[in-house]
Every structure is written in structure tokens, then in C-alpha cells.
Amino acid sequence: MPTTVLPALFVLDRDRRSLEVLISDLSRRFGNDFAVIGRRSPADALETLGQMAAAHQPVALLLVDDSAGGLLSRAHALHPRASRVLLVDRNYSATSPAVQAIALGHADYHLVRPWTNDETMYRAMSEYLASWEREHAPNFELFRIVAQEGDGRVARLRGRDGSEVAIVGAGPAGLTAAVYAASEGLDTVLLELAVSGGQAGTSPLIRNYPGFPHGINGGLLM
Numbered sequence: 001m002p003t004t005v006l007p008a009l010f011v012l013d014r015d016r017r018s019l020e021v022l023i024s025d026l027s028r029r030f031g032n033d034f035a036v037i038g039r040r041s042p043a044d045a046l047e048t049l050g051q052m053a054a055a056h057q058p059v060a061l062l063l064v065d066d067s068a069g070g071l072l073s074r075a076h077a078l079h080p081r082a083s084r085v086l087l088v089d090r091n092y093s094a095t096s097p098a099v100q101a102i103a104l105g106h107a108d109y110h111l112v113r114p115w116t117n118d119e120t121m122y123r124a125m126s127e128y129l130a131s132w133e134r135e136h137a138p139n140f141e142l143f144r145i146v147a148q149e150g151d152g153r154v155a156r157l158r159g160r161d162g163s164e165v166a167i168v169g170a171g172p173a174g175l176t177a178a179v180y181a182a183s184e185g186l187d188t189v190l191l192e193l194a195v196s197g198g199q200a201g202t203s204p205l206i207r208n209y210p211g212f213p214h215g216i217n218g219g220l221l222m
Contacts, residue, residue, distance in 0.1 A: 007060040008052060009129070010075075011038040012045045012068055013087065022063070029122055030129060034060060042068045046075070053078040060132045061125075063087055063111075072106050083132050085125075086110040163187060171198035175222060197222025 009026055013019040023038040030036065035057075039045040045068075052059060059079040064072055066088040076084060086107040101107035109128055115121040147153065165181045167174050170192030181188045195201055203218030212221070 005057050006033065006035040007058040007132075009034040009036045009061050009063070010045070010049065010059055010082075011036070011063045012040070012042065012071060013038070013063075013065045014040050014067055015065070016040060018065075025118070025122065026125070030125070034129065042071045045071060046078075049075050049078050058082075058136070060136070061085060061128055063125075066101075072101070076106075081132075081136050083128050084108045085128060088112055165189070166191065170196040172200045172222075 009030060011019065011022050011026065013022060019038050019040055023036055026034075027036045037048065039048060049059070059082040061083045062072065062075050062079070063085045064075075064087060066086050072084050072086070076082070084107045086101050086109070088110055089112070102110065109124075111121060111124060113121075163185075164187045165178075166189050167178050167181070168191045170178075170190050174190060174192070175197065178188050178190045190196070197218065200206060200218050201222040205215045206212075206218050206221060207215040209216060209221065
């Protein structure tokens with residue numbers, strides 16, 4: 001099966017300790033969807049970004065310490081679709097690096113440190129990444145048939161008339177989809193690795209569920 005290359009979240013911070021914390025936190029929060037890569041040296045960063053461009057690995061976001069803010073324009077030439085975020089010290093004057101960089105079109109956003117709390121900072125990062133995904137992420141594929149060339153079963157699958165439905169995941173959404181698919185007369189199979197209903201199935205009382213004004217036991221509902 002082909003391997004999907006995750007878009008990168010690239011960090012340049014000359015402070016070793018700050019870089020380690022950022023890489024750890026960003027990997028924990030966004031590592032399922034983005035490859036988090038960090039460098040301390042602008043020269044190393046440009047070399048790595050060049051290699052990524054040659055390998056056609058997308059970069060979603062560049063988070064760069066303002067002491068190396070000049071890197072952004074060169075990085076932008078390699079990865080023009082990447083969002084550019086400048087990491088700056090608190091400074092609200094007209095001489096702020098963030099004000100100048102954004103005014104000159106060298107940066108798209110900025111983050112001010114020290115931030116009030118981690119959630120404030122990472123909520124902003126989440127919004128920047130979500131914005132990039134809406135604009136640049138590959139189009140969603142409804143399904144893909146993966147098989148060896150010449151496998152006769154592929155032709156049988158492609159010849160189905162759409163009257164069969166397979167639902168992967170028997171959480172509340174999966175169960176609901178299965179119920180409605182079956183009610184429309186479709187042959188329906190529901191696949192679940194663990195327990196049908198997921199966490200909802202263990203709840204002693206689910207309130208505000210349509211048809212059950214006084215609530216219902218989660219296991220019974222599932």
C-alpha cells in the first residue's frame with residue numbers, strides 16, 4: 001500500500017531548550033497529521049527545506065524565530081504554499097519585527113512570547129494549520145481499491161451496483177449510519193475492532209437523545 005507523506009510543520013529556533021520544548025509539544029498535539037521538524041541553524045534549515053522541496057514533501061507551516069526572520073523569504077521561494085509564522089518577543093511598537101515582516105509580506109502571522117499560557121499559543125497554531133489544510137490539503141478520496149495487478153477480485157468490486165455499504169467504526173456515528181443505510185434497504189456491514197458504541201456505550205445515562213426525553217442507558221441504546 002502506498003505510504004502517505006505527511007505535510008511538515010517546520011520550526012527554526014536558535015535556542016536549543018526552546019526548540020526542544022516546541023518540537024515536543026507540537027509533536028504531541030499535531031504529530032498525527034503533520035511531520036514536525038526542527039532546526040537551530042538557518043543554514044541547516046535551508047538545506048533541509050531544499051531537500052524537502054526536491055523530494056516534493058509539502059510544508060504546511062514555517063515557525064521561525066525572529067532572530068532568523070530573514071530566512072522566511074528564502075524558505076518561501078522553496079515552499080511558496082507554506083504559511084509563515086514569526087516567533088517574536090513581546091513588542092507592540094512600530095519597530096517590532098512582526099509589524100515590519102507582515103507589512104513587507106515576509107510573514108503571514110506572528111506569535112508573541114512569552115505567551116500567557118500554552119493553550120493560547122497552540123490554539124493559534126491549530127487555527128493556522130486548519131487554514132492551510134482548507135486551502136492546500138489534497139482532495140479527499142472517497143475510497144481507493146488497493147490490490148495486485150491482475151487480481152480478479154478487483155473487477156468484482158468495481159462491478160458492484162452500490163447496494164452494499166461497509167461502515168468502519170461502530171461508534172455512535174457509525175451505528176447511526178448503519179441504521180439509516182439499512183432502513184434504506186442497503187446491505188450493510190458494520191466493522192468494529194473493540195466495542196460497538198465506543199465510549200457512549202459505557203455511559204450510564206445519555207441525555208437529550210432524540211426519542212428518549214428522559215435519557216437512556218448508553219449500552220442499551222447502542
